Amino acid sequence: MVDLDPVQRPKFTPWVEKYRPSKVEEVSHQLEVVAALRKSIQTGQVPHLMFYGPPGTGKTSTILALSKELFGGEFFKQRVIELNASDERGIAVVREKVKKFAQRKIAKHPDSNFNCPSIQIVILDEADSMTIDAQAALRRIIEQYSSNTRFCIICNYISKIIDPLASRCVKFRFSPIARDAQIDRLKFICEKENVKVESDDVFQSLVDISAGDLRRSINTLQTASTFKQNNITKRDIESISGIVPHEFIIKVEQIISNTDGFSDVQFLTQELLWEGFDVQQVIYQILDHLMSNPKLSDLKKARLSEIIAETDVKLIQGGDEEINLLYTLSSVSRIIKVKNKHGSHQ
Amino acid sequence: MHSEQRLWVEKYRPLCIEDAQQIHRETYKMLGKLAQSDDFPHILFYGPSGAGKRTLTKCLLQELYKTNSVHKIKSEHKEFKASATSSTIVECVVFSSNFHIEVTPSDADNQDRVIVQKLIKEVAGSQQLDTKAQKSFKVVVIHELDNLTREAQAALRRTMETYMPYCRIIANCESLSKVIQPLRSRCLQVRVPAPSGQEITRVLDQISRTEGFDLPSQLAFSISNYSRRNLRRAIMMLQTAKLKNEKLSDKTYIPAPEYETYTRDIAKMVVQEQSPKQLRQIRTKLYELLTKGITSDMIFQILAREFLKKSQSNDKNSAALPEIIKPEVLKFAVMFEHRCKEGSKAIFHLEAFLARVMAIFKGYQIRAMGQKQY
Ligand SMILES: Nc1ncnc2c1ncn2[C@@H]1O[C@H](COP(=O)(O)OP(=O)(O)OP(=O)(O)O)[C@@H](O)[C@H]1O
Ligand SMILES: Nc1ncnc2c1ncn2[C@@H]1O[C@H](COP(=O)(O)OP(=O)(O)OP(=O)(O)O)[C@@H](O)[C@H]1O
Ligand SMILES: [Mg+2]
Numbered sequence: 001m002v003d004l005d006p007v008q009r010p011k012f013t014p015w016v017e018k019y020r021p022s023k024v025e026e027v028s029h030q031l032e033v034v035a036a037l038r039k040s041i042q043t044g045q046v047p048h049l050m051f052y053g054p055p056g057t058g059k060t061s062t063i064l065a066l067s068k069e070l071f072g073g074e075f076f077k078q079r080v081i082e083l084n085a086s087d088e089r090g091i092a093v094v095r096e097k098v099k100k101f102a103q104r105k106i107a108k109h110p111d112s113n114f115n116c117p118s119i120q121i122v123i124l125d126e127a128d129s130m131t132i133d134a135q136a137a138l139r140r141i142i143e144q145y146s147s148n149t150r151f152c153i154i155c156n157y158i159s160k161i162i163d164p165l166a167s168r169c170v171k172f173r174f175s176p177i178a179r180d181a182q183i184d185r186l187k188f189i190c191e192k193e194n195v196k197v198e199s200d201d202v203f204q205s206l207v208d209i210s211a212g213d214l215r216r217s218i219n220t221l222q223t224a225s226t227f228k229q230n231n232i233t234k235r236d237i238e239s240i241s242g243i244v245p246h247e248f249i250i251k252v253e254q255i256i257s258n259t260d261g262f263s264d265v266q267f268l269t270q271e272l273l274w275e276g277f278d279v280q281q282v283i284y285q286i287l288d289h290l291m292s293n294p295k296l297s298d299l300k301k302a303r304l305s306e307i308i309a310e311t312d313v314k315l316i317q318g319g320d321e322e323i324n325l326l327y328t329l330s331s332v333s334r335i336i337k338v339k340n341k342h343g344s345h346q
Numbered sequence: 347m348h349s350e351q352r353l354w355v356e357k358y359r360p361l362c363i364e365d366a367q368q369i370h371r372e373t374y375k376m377l378g379k380l381a382q383s384d385d386f387p388h389i390l391f392y393g394p395s396g397a398g399k400r401t402l403t404k405c406l407l408q409e410l411y412k413t414n415s416v417h418k419i420k421s422e423h424k425e426f427k428a429s430a431t432s433s434t435i436v437e438c439v440v441f442s443s444n445f446h447i448e449v450t451p452s453d454a455d456n457q458d459r460v461i462v463q464k465l466i467k468e469v470a471g472s473q474q475l476d477t478k479a480q481k482s483f484k485v486v487v488i489h490e491l492d493n494l495t496r497e498a499q500a501a502l503r504r505t506m507e508t509y510m511p512y513c514r515i516i517a518n519c520e521s522l523s524k525v526i527q528p529l530r531s532r533c534l535q536v537r538v539p540a541p542s543g544q545e546i547t548r549v550l551d552q553i554s555r556t557e558g559f560d561l562p563s564q565l566a567f568s569i570s571n572y573s574r575r576n577l578r579r580a581i582m583m584l585q586t587a588k589l590k591n592e593k594l595s596d597k598t599y600i601p602a603p604e605y606e607t608y609t610r611d612i613a614k615m616v617v618q619e620q621s622p623k624q625l626r627q628i629r630t631k632l633y634e635l636l637t638k639g640i641t642s643d644m645i646f647q648i649l650a651r652e653f654l655k656k657s658q659s660n661d662k663n664s665a666a667l668p669e670i671i672k673p674e675v676l677k678f679a680v681m682f683e684h685r686c687k688e689g690s691k692a693i694f695h696l697e698a699f700l701a702r703v704m705a706i707f708k709g710y711q712i713r714a715m716g717q718k719q720y
Contacts, residue, residue, distance in 0.1 A: 014387070014510055055528040060507075085500035086467050086508075092431045126528075129500035156528065216531045219387060223534050226383040227376070240376075242535045262672045263656035274540040274575050276393030278522040314680065315523040318687045320643045323650055327680045330673065 015222045016215050019189055024065045027058050028214070029181040033172045037062070041069050044117030048142065049152040050166060053174030056215030059154045062174075063123050070121075072114055078107040079119075085126035091137040098122055102145040124153045128160040135162045142168055176212020183207060185214060186221060195225045197232045205234045209241040244277050249289050252282075256333035265333055269326040279321045283308050283328055290336070300335055307331045354585045355578050358553050359401055361417055362408045368549050369541045369577070370398055374405065377536075381409040386481070388506055390491065390530065391518040393538030396576030399518040402538065403487055406516065411445045411480050418443055426464045428457055436460045446485035452493035462494075462501040470505050470513040485514050491529070492519035499526045506532045540575035543567070549577060550584050559588065564596040572600050579603075605640045606648060612700070613652035613665035620704035625697065632696050642683075642692035646699075650679045653703065667703075671710050678702045 021027045024037045033051070040046045046066075051059040067076045081101045083089060101122065109116040124130070124138075142151050142165075153169060155161055177185075183203045190197065197203070210217035224236045238245075255268050272282055287308045291301055311328045315321065360366035363374050380386055389406075391399040407416040419441050428434035436457040441448040447469055451458040466486055491499070506515055506529075517533070519525055541549070547566040554561035561584070569587070573580035587598050601607075612631050615624060635645060653675050657666035667675060682699035686692050 014385070017507070017510065055531040060504075082504075084504040085497070086463055086503070086505045088429055088463055090429050090431065093429070126500050126503055129497050213527075213531050219532075219534065222385055223380070223387055226385045227379055240534065240536075242537060261656065261669060262654050266651070266654055274394055276397065276537045276539040278392070278535075278537075280523045314684055317684070318524055319680070320646055320683050321521050321523060322647050323676075323679050323683050326650070326654075327676050330676060334673065 014219070015189060015193070016218050019185075019192075019218065020061050021058070021065050022068060024062060024069060027062050027065065028185050029177045030058055030062065030172070030174055033062060033174070036170075036172070037066055040066070044070070044115070044119075046070070046117070046119060046121070046150045048146075048150055048169040050158075050161070050169035050171045051152065051154045051174055052156065052158040052161075052171065054156060054176055054212060056210075056213035057174040057177055058214070059174050060125055063121075063125075063152050063154065067121055067123075071116055072109065072111070075107075075109055075116075080121045080123060082123040082125060084123075085129045089130055089134055091131075091134045094134055095137060095141060098141050098145065098149075102149045106148060119148050119150055122149060122151050124151065126155065127153045128155040128157055132162060135165050139164050139168070177210075177214045178212075179204075179207050182210065182214055182217055186217060189218065189221065193225065194229070195221070195232065196230045198234070201234045202232055202237055205237045205241075209237070209243055242278055242281060244282055244285050248272075248275075248277070249285050252286055252329070253289060256329055257336055259333060262330065265330045266326060269322065269329055272325065273322055279325050280312065280315055282325070283311060286332070290332070296336060300338075303335050304332060307335070353582075354553060355581045358549075358556075358581065359404070361404055361414075363405050366401065366405050368552065369545045370402065370538065373402065373536060373538065377402065377406050378409055381406060384481075386410070386483070386514055387534040388510075388515040388532055389517070390522075390525070390533040390535045391516070391538050392520070392522045392525075392535060394540045394576065395520060396573075396578035396580075397538045397540045398577060399538050400489075402536075403516050403518065407443075407446055407485060407487075410485070413445075413480075416443045416445050419448075424465065426460050428460050438465070440465065445479060446487060448487040448489065450489040451498055452490050456495060458494050458498040459501050462498045462505075466502070467505050467509075470509040473512055483510075483512050483514050485516055488515060488517040490519060491517040492521045492524035496526060499529055503528050503532070541577050543570045543575065546570040546573060546575065546577055546580045550580060553581065553584065557588075559594065561594060562596045565594055565598055565600075569600055572602060605635060605638065605644070608635060609640075609645055609648040610652055610665065613649050614663060616653075616700050616703050617665045617667065617707065620708045625701055625704070628700055629693070629697055632693055636692060642686050642696060645696060646679060646683045646686070649699075650676065653679075667707060668710060671706050674706055675703055678706075 024034055024041065027034055049063070051062065053059060067080045070076070071079045081097070083094065083097065087093075101120070106118055106120060127135075130138075138151075151169070153161065153165065158166065158171070158173075183200075186203050186206060189195075206217040206220055209220065220237060220241055221232075223240055224232050227236065252268060252272070255264055259265055272279075287304060290296060290304055296304075307328060311319075311324050314324050360368075363378050366374055391402055393399060404417065408414070410416075420443075422440050422442065424438055424440050426436045426438075428436050434457070436454050438449060438451065438454050438461050449461060449465065451461040451466075454461050466488070469484070469486055488494075488502075502515070515533070522530070522535070547563070547570050550566050550569060551561060565587075569580050569583050573583060583600055587594060587600060591598055608631065612628055615628055615631075618624075632645070636642070652665040653667045654672050655664075655666050657664055657668070678699055682695045682702070685698075686695040689695060
């Protein structure tokens with residue numbers, strides 16, 4: 001690891017880092033985790049932990065904050081090792097690194113008054129990308145060193161972690177950050193950074209585009225603020241957010257509800273791709289828009305979500321965007337055009 | 347004649363914001379402002395091929411460091427051990443200036459993770475070389491982020507957080523859906539739409555004026571049409587046409603790329619005859635495309651476009667299928683394209699798809715005949 005002398009560090013830090021919670025209590029929204037870890041800090045008792053949940057919800061922040069509180073500000077680096085996806089994590093390497101770390105004599109805290117638990121922590125961040133073999137080997141490693149070493153396994157998808165490993169940990173789910181919690185945090189940052197927004201609508205749209213990812217909303221806010229410090233508007237946010245302009249969604253709706261051949265939908269698909277829109281975003285927004293249409297029956301709405309869920313999976317697994325978008329739009333078109341048998345269900 | 351031989355796509359690529367005003371003007375303006383401030387985020391450009399993503403990156407580098415030497419690029423061949431315990435060597439070519447490096451980790455196929463873990467992490471963690479530089483950070487340009495394996499993408503996550511004080515990533519991709527969410531969450535995503543037909547003709551006009559030849563407007567219009575809003579392709583077509591013809595006229599022939607005509611022929615063969623013999627001949631053709639490096643994605647796209655396009659009654663040669671079976675054909679295109687991604691041999695799934703199209707079309711014809719007799 002390359003570590004630079006702190007005096008040489010440039011002044012600029014991105015807000016996501018600047019406002020990374022440094023205490024467990026500062027972690028927003030994840031009440032259950034915070035309550036459990038509060039106890040750990042008081043008693044010095046820490047189980048093996050497993051944090052899982054979507055990006056930007058506080059997983060990495062929470063374990064770093066916990067480490068700092070347990071072991072104290074700078075000293076925590078002596079007691080914690082972090083292995084993430086940027087490190088080589090084959091079986092041999094993990095075993096070697098953990099062994100070296102766990103077998104050392106535990107460093108004494110320089111301040112004898114500091115109540116420092118005599119354990120150390122191995123953080124395995126971004127563990128979804130570890131191979132099954134490496135995970136299986138970890139199982140033994142955890143047992144071997146559990147007298148003084150605690151493991152914290154962090155991932156986005158719990159399904160990617162083998163059960164024997166998951167079952168050794170106390171599991172905490174990090175949920176997408178709720179609207180109010182996000183707005184509180186964003187307002188707090190605006191105050192500290194002396195950034196003014198035109199109205200509270202701005203926060204609403206930041207939250208809308210973030211889909212529960214606080215990192216994303218903070219980043220978007222910071223970028224918007226480099227363009228202007230004062231009077232940031234909803235439009236400013238939308239122009240850098242990657243959402244598809246409403247006019248386009250309306251246009252898509254019009255075309256797919258009125259067409260009677262394939263070629264219109266084919267042309268529309270091509271145009272959406274040429275415009276470069278994020279295909280997933282396009283289909284989420286269309287679904288959203290259609291779901292709020294009172295003229296569509298519940299049955300049709302159910303079938304629409306089914307089609308869109310199916311496409312979502314295909315896209316995430318690397319499916320071709322053109323073929324999948326064309327399929328989705330033409331299927332959606334067919335569903336919404338079918339005449340309801342008993343009049344529309346309202 | 348030396349200048350004739352230089353590729354126009356390089357020769358006429360603008361290298362600073364002031365020269366790049368013909369397309370994406372708003373985006374350039376926004377990036378110009380961003381580059382002034384110290385709050386410069388990681389950036390991910392996304393949009394179709396030939397839309398101008400690389401050009402944006404180059405102009406942005408110039409704007410960040412305020413010097414032409416960002417364009418003085420040297421290339422270097424590097425080798426890394428795949429892991430501490432293996433003897434596999436992973437190779438890649440690194441392009442660099444004094445201020446940045448550029449890599450396409452996906453060139454290393456399944457070993458791309460090694461490039462991210464070794465090369466990018468090391469560069470990201472070291473200080474800006476030029477202490478007089480305008481910015482305290484250096485830039486790592488990552489091309490084709492969407493073609494990286496998930497492991498390689500994951501390997502970027504903490505690097506992007508930990509080394510942000512010394513390093514920014516500028517990445518580009520075509521399909522945003524192939525970039526994992528945690529990475530998207532860490533970047534400012536900038537959409538780069540394909541230039542419009544009008545914008546393309548404007549760029550072509552500019553080039554013809556500088557080169558000193560006449561470009562009839564009708565020809566400029568057809569090139570921009572054929573290019574499918576891909577500016578690189580349009581410029582290449584113009585240069586090829588100029589190389590082959592002393593004087594350009596409205597009627598100058600603009601050939602489509604060979605793989606496209608070739609794939610379209612395959613679609614026609616499916617519609618012309620449905621038999622095992624025909625399928626065998628098709629297989630040979632598919633093989634040829636694949637060995638030339640045309641991806642299964644591209645082949646599926648062109649085939650689907652051909653089968654599903656509007657049928658022109660006067661075009662006997664068209665591969666367009668009857669409206670009524672189009673939904674089913676598309677359903678199978680999606681299914682086999684998906685299998686192609688999961689499986690290992692693209693040829694099987696392409697062939698299976700075409701066999702299925704043959705069966706569907708044959709079934710349709712038999713039904714249609716039955717109805718006629720009735
Ligand atoms: N619950 C939270 N409370 C306060 N800030 C948060 C929270 N979640 C995220 N953030 C903000 O977002 C940034 C990123 O969060 P963090 O690194 O903890 O995410 P993560 O859950 O580890 O995401 P990933 O899965 O992408 O690694 C933090 O630096 C912080 O500014
Ligand atoms: N702003 C511009 N003004 C004039 N010409 C441009 C501009 N941007 C791009 N071009 C031309 O278009 C060509 C293609 O652009 P570029 O290579 O940047 O596309 P790209 O999006 O990176 O493509 P790919 O994804 O296929 O690599 C360039 O060779 C350049 O000549
Ligand atoms: Mg994290």
